[in-house]
Amino acid sequence: MSAQECNLRMKGKVFDDASRTPLEFVNVFIQEVSDGAVTDINGDFILTGLCQGEYHLNISHIGCEAKIIRIDLLRDTVIDISMEHSPHVLDAVVVEGEDGEFRNQARQSVNRQEIADNTNLNLAGLLENQSGVHLIKNGSGISKPVVQGLYGNRLTILNNGIAQSGQQWGNDHTPEIDPYAADKIVVLKGASSIEYGNLGSAVLVEPKPIEKEDHLHGEINYAFESNGRGNVLNARLEQYTSAFGWRLNGTIKKYGDRRAPNYFLNNTGSEEANLALQIEKSWKAKTFFKFYASTFNTTLGILRGSNIGNTTDLEEVLIRDVPFFTEPVFNYAIANPRQDVSHQLVKGEVKHFLKDHQVLDITLAGQLNNRKEFDVRRGDRDDKPTLSLRQYTFNGEAKYTNDLSEFWTMKLGLQNTITDNTNDPVTGILPLIPDYLSWRNGIFGTLNLVKDEFELDFGLRYEYEFQDVAAISTSASREILRFENKFHTLSGLVSAKFNISEKQNLSLNIGYAMRAPGINERYSNGLHQGVSGIELGDPSLTTERSIKNTIEYKWVPNNNFSISSLFYFQHFQDYIFLAPQDELRLTIRGAFPVFEYSQTDANIYGVDLSTQFTISNTVLGIIRYSYIRGQDTTKDVPLVFIPPNSLYSKLLHRVKKTYKLTPNVKLDGLELEASSRVVFEQTHLLSEQDFVAPPPMYHLLGAKISANIITPKYQIRVYAKADNLLNTSYRDYLNRLRYFSDEPGRSITVGLNFKF
Amino acid sequence: MQQCCNNFLDLCIINIKCKTMKKNQIYFLLVAFMCLSQLSCDKDDPEVPNEEELITTLTYTLSPNGGGDPVVFTFRDLDGDGGDDPIIQGGTLAANQSYVGRVEFLNEAEIPAEDITEEVEEESVDHQVFFSSSLSGLSVTYADTDDNGNRLGLVTNLTTSSAGNGILTITLRHEPDKSAAGVSSGDISNAGGSTDVEAMFTVNVQ
Numbered sequence: 001m002s003a004q005e006c007n008l009r010m011k012g013k014v015f016d017d018a019s020r021t022p023l024e025f026v027n028v029f030i031q032e033v034s035d036g037a038v039t040d041i042n043g044d045f046i047l048t049g050l051c052q053g054e055y056h057l058n059i060s061h062i063g064c065e066a067k068i069i070r071i072d073l074l075r076d077t078v079i080d081i082s083m084e085h086s087p088h089v090l091d092a093v094v095v096e097g098e099d100g101e102f103r104n105q106a107r108q109s110v111n112r113q114e115i116a117d118n119t120n121l122n123l124a125g126l127l128e129n130q131s132g133v134h135l136i137k138n139g140s141g142i143s144k145p146v147v148q149g150l151y152g153n154r155l156t157i158l159n160n161g162i163a164q165s166g167q168q169w170g171n172d173h174t175p176e177i178d179p180y181a182a183d184k185i186v187v188l189k190g191a192s193s194i195e196y197g198n199l200g201s202a203v204l205v206e207p208k209p210i211e212k213e214d215h216l217h218g219e220i221n222y223a224f225e226s227n228g229r230g231n232v233l234n235a236r237l238e239q240y241t242s243a244f245g246w247r248l249n250g251t252i253k254k255y256g257d258r259r260a261p262n263y264f265l266n267n268t269g270s271e272e273a274n275l276a277l278q279i280e281k282s283w284k285a286k287t288f289f290k291f292y293a294s295t296f297n298t299t300l301g302i303l304r305g306s307n308i309g310n311t312t313d314l315e316e317v318l319i320r321d322v323p324f325f326t327e328p329v330f331n332y333a334i335a336n337p338r339q340d341v342s343h344q345l346v347k348g349e350v351k352h353f354l355k356d357h358q359v360l361d362i363t364l365a366g367q368l369n370n371r372k373e374f375d376v377r378r379g380d381r382d383d384k385p386t387l388s389l390r391q392y393t394f395n396g397e398a399k400y401t402n403d404l405s406e407f408w409t410m411k412l413g414l415q416n417t418i419t420d421n422t423n424d425p426v427t428g429i430l431p432l433i434p435d436y437l438s439w440r441n442g443i444f445g446t447l448n449l450v451k452d453e454f455e456l457d458f459g460l461r462y463e464y465e466f467q468d469v470a471a472i473s474t475s476a477s478r479e480i481l482r483f484e485n486k487f488h489t490l491s492g493l494v495s496a497k498f499n500i501s502e503k504q505n506l507s508l509n510i511g512y513a514m515r516a517p518g519i520n521e522r523y524s525n526g527l528h529q530g531v532s533g534i535e536l537g538d539p540s541l542t543t544e545r546s547i548k549n550t551i552e553y554k555w556v557p558n559n560n561f562s563i564s565s566l567f568y569f570q571h572f573q574d575y576i577f578l579a580p581q582d583e584l585r586l587t588i589r590g591a592f593p594v595f596e597y598s599q600t601d602a603n604i605y606g607v608d609l610s611t612q613f614t615i616s617n618t619v620l621g622i623i624r625y626s627y628i629r630g631q632d633t634t635k636d637v638p639l640v641f642i643p644p645n646s647l648y649s650k651l652l653h654r655v656k657k658t659y660k661l662t663p664n665v666k667l668d669g670l671e672l673e674a675s676s677r678v679v680f681e682q683t684h685l686l687s688e689q690d691f692v693a694p695p696p697m698y699h700l701l702g703a704k705i706s707a708n709i710i711t712p713k714y715q716i717r718v719y720a721k722a723d724n725l726l727n728t729s730y731r732d733y734l735n736r737l738r739y740f741s742d743e744p745g746r747s748i749t750v751g752l753n754f755k756f
Numbered sequence: 757m758q759q760c761c762n763n764f765l766d767l768c769i770i771n772i773k774c775k776t777m778k779k780n781q782i783y784f785l786l787v788a789f790m791c792l793s794q795l796s797c798d799k800d801d802p803e804v805p806n807e808e809e810l811i812t813t814l815t816y817t818l819s820p821n822g823g824g825d826p827v828v829f830t831f832r833d834l835d836g837d838g839g840d841d842p843i844i845q846g847g848t849l850a851a852n853q854s855y856v857g858r859v860e861f862l863n864e865a866e867i868p869a870e871d872i873t874e875e876v877e878e879e880s881v882d883h884q885v886f887f888s889s890s891l892s893g894l895s896v897t898y899a900d901t902d903d904n905g906n907r908l909g910l911v912t913n914l915t916t917s918s919a920g921n922g923i924l925t926i927t928l929r930h931e932p933d934k935s936a937a938g939v940s941s942g943d944i945s946n947a948g949g950s951t952d953v954e955a956m957f958t959v960n961v962q
Contacts, residue, residue, distance in 0.1 A: 310951055324933070325948060376930065378879060422802075428805050428807055428808050429805060430836070430837075431805075435800070470800065474836070475840060476840065480804075527837055534837060585837075589951055589952060589953060589954060
């Protein structure tokens with residue numbers, strides 16, 4: 001080869017993505033030469049003496065998600081790098097494919113590094129530290145998110161743009177989504193959702209587009225967690241060949257019994273195996289095709305000592321310190337009671353850019369959800385589930401977007417969802433919810449105006465739902481009962497955003513939404529596994545209506561401080577909930593409390609506050625507080641199962657120095673973190689509304705240390721963290737198993753993230 | 757609309773009759789297409805499960821020592837967890853009398869009635885019947901054992917003393933801890949397990 005030029009210069013500027021202001025103390029590190037620079041007060045950096053070639057730049061800064069940029073250096077080069085710095089984005093920069101409707105709705109997101117650093121958590125667990133989000137748990141392995149008081153049938157979870165369809169009515173049903181296939185998880189706290197027809201709260205699980213790199217690369221995440229002796233392995237491989245881009249993502253998890261501070265939680269192990277395939281292809285930057293297929297499979301053990309029946313059993317359990325069947329032995333094996341769930345998803349999407357700023361987006365998807373729940377049974381029936389549901393769903397949608405002018409954008413959409421739900425009679429037990437076929441057709445339109453410091457959104461949606469329900473009566477005759485239901489629902493949204501100044505903005509949203517009663521709400525009949533007693537649906541329930549108001553104020557005076565406050569108020573007419581009845585039902589198994597789905601008028605309202613600050617670019621602090629209250633306004637009593645108030649805070653110190661481990665291996669970005677979560681007592685509840693008073697306030701401390709190890713070929717991130725550092729004994733109001741046992745005690749997790 | 761649907765349904769019926777998984781998927785796709793093309797969709801009748809584990813009836817037959825008619829206590833709840841009230845029949849016992857008691861569990865939703873007592877006997881190690889009464893003079897002791905030599909309770913000795921009225925509670929526990937304190941003498945407090953039967957009878961001793 002002729003003499004290589006090794007006196008090339010690379011210089012550039014790093015700035016904050018949203019405000020476009022320069023960022024100081026950003027580490028710009030070139031992997032291949034194990035050398036780097038730090039940006040000055042103007043955000044500038046310069047690297048000299050470089051040879052021609054391909055380089056990977058590692059850009060990292062306190063409070064930002066680290067970035068890797070690939071660059072082909074042929075001559076002196078100047079580059080500009082933007083970093084997502086503040087969580088409180090002021091001017092939403094339009095990213096290709098980002099929906100206009102969502103831009104004005106309050107949102108928070110979890111990025112890839114947070115996902116990779118928390119490989120021991122499930123989807124809901126990753127969102128727990130966002131303000132306004134709480135978890136409903138059924139023991140530690142099963143949890144689902146609550147966003148501003150909305151969960152289950154009222155919360156839409158989108159997996160790669162497809163509304164997750166399964167038995168989401170169940171409070172002990174974890175969403176069957178692998179968060180490690182995603183790069184971003186967004187929590188939407190809107191007033192109404194026009195595109196998905198829900199009451200405004202949604203969780204979006206999104207993988208990022210496949211990077212246009214033509215060589216194979218990927219990452220491996222591994223974590224070991226002490227509590228439960230759990231191992232989690234996630235691997236990702238991707239490549240963008242000349243033909244198409246593909247990404248393969250797989251996760252396996254194996255956990256044994258968890259441990260509360262004073263005793264083992266026997267039979268709380270879990271196993272999971274997931275695989276996802278993404279394929280992307282584009283033609284002339286005008287037509288984009290995306291294919292996504294995923295399989296999710298899990299077995300979850302349920303605390304052995306939680307298997308109680310009637311009111312006599314419940315009384316015995318409530319006075320015990322330690323659950324029945326507790327043994328001082330750790331076990332990986334999962335026995336009954338347990339859940340076996342699998343979920344398959346296949347999706348194909350075509351997006352075509354027509355002339356004159358028009359886009360047509362067509363998506364077809366199919367899902368299969370298989371849920372089996374097993375109990376301890378007499379005889380050789382331990383292998384037969386007590387609940388076995390198979391649900392097929394077909395989603396089809398077509399969306400058309402048009403940038404009508406410099407200021408106006410419109411979007412029209414047509415959606416179709418068909419759901420086929422069948423019980424397997426092999427259970428030998430009457431089904432809890434019946435077989436049904438449902439067909440939903442929706443049409444919606446949104447209009448968006450952006451002008452100077454002002455943004456306005458309008459949206460309208462109409463949906464028609466038809467249900468054919470085939471139930472079995474619980475009277476001795478066990479006859480077939482058939483119901484045919486038709487629902488018409490309407491939703492509307494108006495939202496406005498003003499930039500009060502360069503540093504502050506205000507968002508106002510008003511949304512009206514209607515929700516047809518869920519199948520479980522009308523037709524449940526029987527004992528649901530666990531403590532809830534006998535659940536009875538009411539076939540006469542009507543459509544729920546809600547009006548929600550949100551006001552969000554954000555202030556970002558400089559790169560070092562930001563604050564956001566979100567106030568929301570949601571009024572419901574005909575709010576559907578499970579109301580405890582005065583009577584006990586006597587059966588041969590004893591007396592059981594009875595809960596019946598009922599309707600009332602209700603309000604749910606609260607405030608989510610969140611602030612982030614950095615001190616001298618080495619210390620970062622985050623504080624998030626949620627206040628929420630729910631009231632049944634007809635009877636003037638509190639709503640049950642409303643999350644208590646909570647306060648989460650974190651302090652992080654980033655060491656500026658880069659350590660040289662060997663001539664070619666550097667340690668960079670060493671961070672030390674301490675965190676605290678305070679969950680207050682749920683005092684807004686009457687004693688007659690629950691078997692036991694809500695648990696007292698609790699306070700958990702956490703700690704973490706993490707660093708990046710950079711070698712010429714690879715980047716490895718290592719971390720060690722402690723959850724519940726002080727091994728505190730506590731119970732949580734939203735954990736259905738709080739009647740039986742404490743939450744898990746201290747847990748240490750060590751993990752690594754290996755990028756290649 | 758109904759007529760068009762019937763023609764498509766004929767095609768569907770052929771598919772329904774085939775039980776293999778693949779045909780079910782084809783059926784589903786056909787239904788999906790039908791729904792897309794705005795025809796009415798029907799969900800098949802569900803298959804009613806065979807509830808073989810159901811216990812509908814408990815009988816406690818007390819035969820007086822020294823001869824006489826047996827007294828039978830019956831708890832019958834034919835609809836299982838359903839809302840119809842169970843039919844409970846208490847009984848009258850003689851004062852200062854001893855009886856041999858036999859417990860029987862049946863599933864009378866099946867015809868002929870299925871004898872669940874057999875299953876309990878086969879899994880004797882995993883079951884125990886408990887007796888308690890609000891009448892101070894009434895006592896029940898175990899007269900049988902399981903395969904490990906621990907108490908079972910399908911056969912018992914019942915003794916009355918002075919006259920009075922009270923409640924007799926009979927409980928069948930599945931997987932109790934037979935080694936916990938008091939369980940072998942019939943005290944249910946530390947037994948745990950899950951309750952398969954809990955029946956309360958009014959007893960009149962005279």
